[in-house]
Amino acid sequence: MITVKHLQKAYHNPDGSTFTVLKDINCEIGPGEVISIIGPSGTGKSTFLRALNLLDPPTGGEILFGGENILARKYPVHKLRLRMGMVFQSFNLFEHMTVLENVMYAPVTILKKGKDAARSEALALLRKVGMAEKADVLPSSLSGGQKQRVAIARCLAMNPEAILFDEPTSALDPTMVGEVLSVMRQLAKEGMTMLIVTHEMKFARDVSTRIFFMYDGYIHEDGTPDQIFNNPRRSATKAFVQRIRKEVFEVDTDNFDFLGMETSINRFCIKYNIAGKSDSALSLIRMLLPVCMETGHRLTIRITYSELSEEASLDFMLEGADPSTLQAPYTSTRVEWKKAEALCQRTVEETTSRGYRVKFIL
Amino acid sequence: MKKSFISVLAAILFLCATAVLILASCSSEGSHGIELQSEDDISGLRVATVAGSCYDIDLSPRTDISLSLFNTASDMLQALLNHQADVIVDDETIFNSEIRRDNRIRIACKGSKLFPTALTFRKDEADIAETFNAVQRRMHEDGSMEQLKLFWLTDEYLEEKVHTHIPPEESGEPLRVASIVNMAPLAFMVEDDWFGLETDLVRQLAKELKRPLDIKLYEAASGLMALSSGQVDVLIGGLFITPERQETFIFADPYHSYRSAYFVLDTEAEESGAGFWQKIGKSLEKNLITEKRWKYITSGLWETVKITLLSIFFGAILGAGICAMTRSSRKWIRSVAGFYNWLMAGIPMLVLLLILFYVVFAKSGIDPTLVAVVAFALNFASGASDVYNSSLDSVPQGQTEAGLALGFTKLQTFLRIVFPQALTRGIPLFQGQCISLLKGTSIVGYIAIQDLTRAGDLIRSRTFDAFVPLLVVTVIYFILAWLLGLLIRSAYPKKHVL
Numbered sequence: 043m044i045t046v047k048h049l050q051k052a053y054h055n056p057d058g059s060t061f062t063v064l065k066d067i068n069c070e071i072g073p074g075e076v077i078s079i080i081g082p083s084g085t086g087k088s089t090f091l092r093a094l095n096l097l098d099p100p101t102g103g104e105i106l107f108g109g110e111n112i113l114a115r116k117y118p119v120h121k122l123r124l125r126m127g128m129v130f131q132s133f134n135l136f137e138h139m140t141v142l143e144n145v146m147y148a149p150v151t152i153l154k155k156g157k158d159a160a161r162s163e164a165l166a167l168l169r170k171v172g173m174a175e176k177a178d179v180l181p182s183s184l185s186g187g188q189k190q191r192v193a194i195a196r197c198l199a200m201n202p203e204a205i206l207f208d209e210p211t212s213a214l215d216p217t218m219v220g221e222v223l224s225v226m227r228q229l230a231k232e233g234m235t236m237l238i239v240t241h242e243m244k245f246a247r248d249v250s251t252r253i254f255f256m257y258d259g260y261i262h263e264d265g266t267p268d269q270i271f272n273n274p275r276r277s278a279t280k281a282f283v284q285r286i287r288k289e290v291f292e293v294d295t296d297n298f299d300f301l302g303m304e305t306s307i308n309r310f311c312i313k314y315n316i317a318g319k320s321d322s323a324l325s326l327i328r329m330l331l332p333v334c335m336e337t338g339h340r341l342t343i344r345i346t347y348s349e350l351s352e353e354a355s356l357d358f359m360l361e362g363a364d365p366s367t368l369q370a371p372y373t374s375t376r377v378e379w380k381k382a383e384a385l386c387q388r389t390v391e392e393t394t395s396r397g398y399r400v401k402f403i404l
Numbered sequence: 405m406k407k408s409f410i411s412v413l414a415a416i417l418f419l420c421a422t423a424v425l426i427l428a429s430c431s432s433e434g435s436h437g438i439e440l441q442s443e444d445d446i447s448g449l450r451v452a453t454v455a456g457s458c459y460d461i462d463l464s465p466r467t468d469i470s471l472s473l474f475n476t477a478s479d480m481l482q483a484l485l486n487h488q489a490d491v492i493v494d495d496e497t498i499f500n501s502e503i504r505r506d507n508r509i510r511i512a513c514k515g516s517k518l519f520p521t522a523l524t525f526r527k528d529e530a531d532i533a534e535t536f537n538a539v540q541r542r543m544h545e546d547g548s549m550e551q552l553k554l555f556w557l558t559d560e561y562l563e564e565k566v567h568t569h570i571p572p573e574e575s576g577e578p579l580r581v582a583s584i585v586n587m588a589p590l591a592f593m594v595e596d597d598w599f600g601l602e603t604d605l606v607r608q609l610a611k612e613l614k615r616p617l618d619i620k621l622y623e624a625a626s627g628l629m630a631l632s633s634g635q636v637d638v639l640i641g642g643l644f645i646t647p648e649r650q651e652t653f654i655f656a657d658p659y660h661s662y663r664s665a666y667f668v669l670d671t672e673a674e675e676s677g678a679g680f681w682q683k684i685g686k687s688l689e690k691n692l693i694t695e696k697r698w699k700y701i702t703s704g705l706w707e708t709v710k711i712t713l714l715s716i717f718f719g720a721i722l723g724a725g726i727c728a729m730t731r732s733s734r735k736w737i738r739s740v741a742g743f744y745n746w747l748m749a750g751i752p753m754l755v756l757l758l759i760l761f762y763v764v765f766a767k768s769g770i771d772p773t774l775v776a777v778v779a780f781a782l783n784f785a786s787g788a789s790d791v792y793n794s795s796l797d798s799v800p801q802g803q804t805e806a807g808l809a810l811g812f813t814k815l816q817t818f819l820r821i822v823f824p825q826a827l828t829r830g831i832p833l834f835q836g837q838c839i840s841l842l843k844g845t846s847i848v849g850y851i852a853i854q855d856l857t858r859a860g861d862l863i864r865s866r867t868f869d870a871f872v873p874l875l876v877v878t879v880i881y882f883i884l885a886w887l888l889g890l891l892i893r894s895a896y897p898k899k900h901v902l
Contacts, residue, residue: 097805124811130802130809134803136806136821137803137825138901139900139901147902148811151820152811152816193806196810197810200810200811
């Protein structure tokens with residue numbers, strides 16, 4: 043359905059230099075395919091998506107859509123966009139219209155549909171994304187997840203042949219990611235052709251028929267989710283999918299913002315779908331923090347999560363300490379330690395050049 | 405509804421505050437009346453006179469007095485009544501006995517010097533000045549000049565005393581006259597016609613030249629500018645002959661030498677028995693009913709409305725052009741628009757108006773109202789383009805992208821998605837611009853347009869009463885601003901697009 047050949051996109055800086063974002067993109071996308079585009083930031087994922095519907099017109103190469111070259115001089119761009127919808131990171135609902143008007147405005151004004159027909163279709167779509175209840179409110183009173191669901195309905199109202207999703211969940215509070223992803227899962231199941239730029243690895247692995255790993259302005263690796271995540275052929279792909287998510291807190295004074303740290307850990311757990319582990323992580327911290335502070339060593343707490351192995355851990359690092367630090371004369375500490383071990387799967391202790399680290403696998 | 409109630413409330417509060425101030429100034433019986441044996445006794449006093457008059461020139465070298473300069477006799481009188489000045493120095497004929505009685509002032513003493521006064525002409529129209537001198541010589545010979553001066557310059561001049569018996573010429577190029585005063589006995593307006601000593605002299609000249617007469621009222625400084633830039637042929641209004649002025653203009657032979665008088669408050673004079681409301685009623689009658697003076701207000705109102713609406717209309721369109729230029733992709737177009745805005749931001753509105761009237765359109769004979777519309781529209785365009793720009797910038801780029809991605813064309817996206825949102829945000833700003841334009845039009849009096857403010861001035865200069873004319877004008881501006889706001893707010897986009 044979409045064929046991309048030697049696609050290029052370069053920006054001209056004010057100082058005269060050029061910056062090439064997309065160097066040479068080649069791919070073939072068939073109808074009904076669900077393709078997730080993953081990769082590090084700044085490698086041109088969004089630019090590629092925006093080049094496909096010419097919001098950021100490419101500076102070289104060819105794009106064929108249904109066999110037609112959409113980069114031809116006389117090609118009616120707005121007609122192309124009727125057939126290829128787009129969902130934005132920042133939702134971009136029309137703020138001066140109600141939810142229902144947002145969905146039915148383009149069908150009525152562009153497709154010249156009758157208002158009654160457009161309204162009932164729009165309501166049906168809103169019901170599908172669970173937003174029919176809010177049909178008559180203005181977007182400003184909706185949450186991010188609700189806005190994005192309306193934006194998807196607005197896009198579907200034009201009956202597109204394919205939908206481009208530009209990081210649809212990146213601007214959302216972690217608690218709202220799920221509602222948007224389930225709408226997208228439903229669409230994928232119904233056979234919609236979808237191109238999704240995303241950082242949701244689990245979603246990409248579960249839903250996609252194919253994954254593009256973008257790196258340095260190229261599609262660095264193109265394959266099934268199983269190939270990309272479990273048997274990546276290229277080292278950059280491997281490094282990316284095996285990378286470990288982490289958040290580090292340095293507890294150096296008594297004035298440290300403990301409550302802020304708890305919030306951050308909660309968010310971290312929600313973001314990577316390990317919300318069930320946040321309670322034990324917080325209990326561990328509450329239990330062990332006073333013990334560690336008592337030793338007088340600088341403490342660094344780190345929470346990590348590997349998206350590939352789905353393993354989460356909480357580390358306590360006491361700088362310049364050794365295993366004996368947590369033994370006598372602090373006899374009470376060992377008791378706390380035993381209690382703490384009961385809260386996790388297992389513990390790993392290690393002594394490094396920086397100090398003494400205890401790792402709790404959650 | 406609530407908003408209009410608040411504005412009415414504010415107007416009433418303002419009125420009450422002004423009334424209280426007036427009452428306070430009426431009842432304050434400050435210092436004793438000042439005794440002046442001769443003009444030398446003014447040492448140490450606060451002296452008021454008209455800016456640019458011979459008294460200004462005569463008194464300004466003195467360091468033992470504090471001299472305040474005013475534009476009109478009515479302003480000067482108000483200062484004396486409010487105890488902001490101790491003594492007024494001006495022609496002895498300026499405040500006749502009726503005005504002196506009504507305002508409880510008296511002549512403390514008279515000056516010793518005489519100041520010759522004449523009609524003023526352009527350098528390049530020496531022949532008209534010569535003709536006028538011949539007319540004056542003839543009038544001296546047949547005694548009609550003496551009669552005229554007796555008629556106008558005796559102290560017992562009364563309001564009914566108007567004097568016109570020369571039928572004006574119907575056709576021909578009019579003799580354009582600038583009067584820099586609207587004040588008996590020199591030159592003053594009653595309804596639409598002009599009367600007074602110098603008016604009669606200029607009538608004689610027009611008759612001699614067989615040309616119709618066109619007298620317009622100017623500020624003193626702008627009258628001189630109009631004469632030097634060729635917009636008028638003759639200047640009347642008691643301009644005194646100075647060597648400096650003789651370099652630029654031709655003075656005819658002086659028709660009279662005025663003597664100065666020193667006016668002070670008359671604390672002995674009896675207060676009229678009238679109560680506060682009677683006074684207000686009398687003042688209203690004097691300022692609005694007598695000589696149909698309300699007509700100045702209505703014609704001034706029309707002039708103000710005309711200039712405001714036309715300037716907003718053309719300025720808004722020009723502003724859209726400027727706004728489009730500042731958003732152009734071409735750098736030189738952007739810089740042209742930037743230069744325009746920079747220029748307009750740097751020129752005071754009054755200066756722009758004066759430049760257009762006395763320099764750019766000086767010789768073209770264009771209607772001053774049109775010049776005012778051009779000046780205000782040029783200035784308004786700059787402000788309007790800023791309003792448009794900031795309103796359009798306030799609509800996030802994502803709205804445009806969403807419109808395009810749905811399949812709208814660029815134009816449709818602008819008109820249907822971006823513009824309605826920009827409009828909602830821009831209307832309050834635009835309304836502010838329009839209302840400051842409305843208030844800004846009060847300076848058009850400088851180019852001899854009789855707008856609402858000028859109408860108040862005209863009445864004031866004839867009745868020597870500040871309260872009623874200023875109050876009426878203020879209230880009308882309030883109402884105009886409110887109506888203008890209503891008009892502009894009616895442009896809010898509909899709540900539902902479908």
